[in-house]
Amino acid sequence: MSVRRTSGGANAAELTSFGAAGEVTGSCHRLRLEGGTTLIDCGAFQGGAAQEARNAAPFPFDPAEIDAVLLTHAHLDHVGRLPTLVRSGFRGEVVAPPGARAVAETILRDAAKLAAEDHARELRKARRSGHEDRVRPPPFGDEEVDAVLARLREVPYDRPFDLPGARATLRRAGHVLGSAWLAVDPDDGSGRLVFSGDLGPFEGPLHPGPDPLDGARFVLCEGTYGDRDHRDLAATRAEFADVVGRACAAGGRVLIPAFALGRAQTILAELARLQRSGALPVVPVVLDSPMAARLTQAYRSHPDAFLPALRDRLEAGDDPFAPPAFEATASAEASRSLNDREGPLIVIAGSGMMTGGRIVHHLRHHLWKADTRLLVTGFQAYGSLGRTLVDGARRIRLFGESVVVRASVHTVGGFSAHAGRSDLTAWLDGAPDATVRLVHGEPKTLRAFAAHLKDHARAAGRGRDVRPSVEGRPLRP
Numbered sequence: 001m002s003v004r005r006t007s008g009g010a011n012a013a014e015l016t017s018f019g020a021a022g023e024v025t026g027s028c029h030r031l032r033l034e035g036g037t038t039l040i041d042c043g044a045f046q047g048g049a050a051q052e053a054r055n056a057a058p059f060p061f062d063p064a065e066i067d068a069v070l071l072t073h074a075h076l077d078h079v080g081r082l083p084t085l086v087r088s089g090f091r092g093e094v095v096a097p098p099g100a101r102a103v104a105e106t107i108l109r110d111a112a113k114l115a116a117e118d119h120a121r122e123l124r125k126a127r128r129s130g131h132e133d134r135v136r137p138p139p140f141g142d143e144e145v146d147a148v149l150a151r152l153r154e155v156p157y158d159r160p161f162d163l164p165g166a167r168a169t170l171r172r173a174g175h176v177l178g179s180a181w182l183a184v185d186p187d188d189g190s191g192r193l194v195f196s197g198d199l200g201p202f203e204g205p206l207h208p209g210p211d212p213l214d215g216a217r218f219v220l221c222e223g224t225y226g227d228r229d230h231r232d233l234a235a236t237r238a239e240f241a242d243v244v245g246r247a248c249a250a251g252g253r254v255l256i257p258a259f260a261l262g263r264a265q266t267i268l269a270e271l272a273r274l275q276r277s278g279a280l281p282v283v284p285v286v287l288d289s290p291m292a293a294r295l296t297q298a299y300r301s302h303p304d305a306f307l308p309a310l311r312d313r314l315e316a317g318d319d320p321f322a323p324p325a326f327e328a329t330a331s332a333e334a335s336r337s338l339n340d341r342e343g344p345l346i347v348i349a350g351s352g353m354m355t356g357g358r359i360v361h362h363l364r365h366h367l368w369k370a371d372t373r374l375l376v377t378g379f380q381a382y383g384s385l386g387r388t389l390v391d392g393a394r395r396i397r398l399f400g401e402s403v404v405v406r407a408s409v410h411t412v413g414g415f416s417a418h419a420g421r422s423d424l425t426a427w428l429d430g431a432p433d434a435t436v437r438l439v440h441g442e443p444k445t446l447r448a449f450a451a452h453l454k455d456h457a458r459a460a461g462r463g464r465d466v467r468p469s470v471e472g473r474p475l476r477p
């Protein structure tokens with residue numbers, strides 16, 4: 001007597017989110033298939049001491065059981081725990097999109113350096129109180145970063161490759177250099193699973209929009225801005241040109257805090273375009289961030305990542321990230337010497353939310369001057385210095401000193417590296433019947449986005465199984 005196997009490709013897939021479920025950071029999703037286990041991203045938790053403490057906790061799974069890691073891109077909240085994963089026993093390969101290696105190296109080395117500096121500071125403090133034994137070593141150093149890079153292999157877009165138990169394909173996400181969404185076709189024939197990673201806007205300043213979704217039975221989708229749309233690109237560009245133009249006319253210093261990955265390059269490209277076309281006067285532009293300078297170099301080395309106009313200029317050897325009077329400062333001394341520089345000057349520096357980095361020194365030296373313009377182009381979290389300034393503080397404390405704010409503060413929204421609600425919704429229309437689980441967003445945002453997607457499906461006469469993903473709860477995609 002023969003035993004009949006159940007046909008139809010029994011679905012053995014199991015998916016568990018260990019981060020970015022009901023929150024924005026800590027992306028880490030384990031996909032178990034019959035042929036093996038893949039981790040999609042292995043990111044750090046960010047946003048204050050309590051969040052960061054989670055990075056030091058052991059993984060809620062055995063790193064040695066992970067056969068491969070797939071990186072959707074190398075923002076710290078997607079790549080930051082990879083060195084710890086390797087140190088904890090992971091022995092597989094790290095697969096990443098083109099350009100992600102250079103970005104990951106810069107981001108991880110910077111994180112290692114900051115961790116080493118924090119550790120040294122805590123140790124100095126602890127020595128004075130006699131509690132050196134309580135200071136934890138940094139989670140990883142350059143050695144672990146080297147180990148990650150030794151395992152990392154870039155795979156071209158649109159070319160299927162093997163993952164344990166599946167064939168997979170990277171598609172362009174248009175988010176930052178080296179970003180992808182991922183299509184996974186399990187070997188059991190149960191149908192395509194898609195992981196959005198972080199998706200860029202359909203119309204952004206640097207990258208083409210995300211490749212269209214072309215069918216899936218399940219999508220794990222980001223929802224960072226699932227409850228709102230950004231201002232469109234043309235309006236954002238016009239506002240940026242207007243604000244910078246008026247700031248330059250005031251003759252003082254223009255300070256632009258910027259995230260090193262993506263935003264700094266966007267600002268440079270905008271300034272270069274506006275100054276070269278004569279729409280803005282040629283005022284010297286300084287990039288005062290060694291990390292952003294390294295990342296800009298990586299951007300220059302990957303022309304294929306960009307919109308045709310930018311790509312063509314890069315291939316012709318004409319740097320679209322360099323305004324006519326441009327310099328990048330390397331040393332801290334070169335940064336300090338900017339304080340004494342006379343005349344109008346545009347300074348781009350990190351950190352993006354003004355919580356540290358060289359921008360804070362520029363704020364100390366120039367916020368008290370009425371002809372200084374602070375131009376904020378990025379998200380400012382509650383509690384950050386940037387948020388305090390945007391909210392109109394007239395006096396702040398910096399390095400134990402009271403600083404009066406006579407500078408004017410301008411915000412230009414719209415230069416987001418994330419798709420807004422309309423773009424995310426239109427992208428998901430490429431798999432109208434797929435089950436959707438939402439990650440990478442605040443709980444309120446993801447709930448609102450889920451309700452919107454349900455309404456959107458209903459309006460088209462369909463239904464949609466969509467809800468936020470729950471951390472640590474395995475699901476059968």
Ligand SMILES: [Zn+2]
Pocket residue numbers: 073075175198
């Ligand atoms: Zn990202």
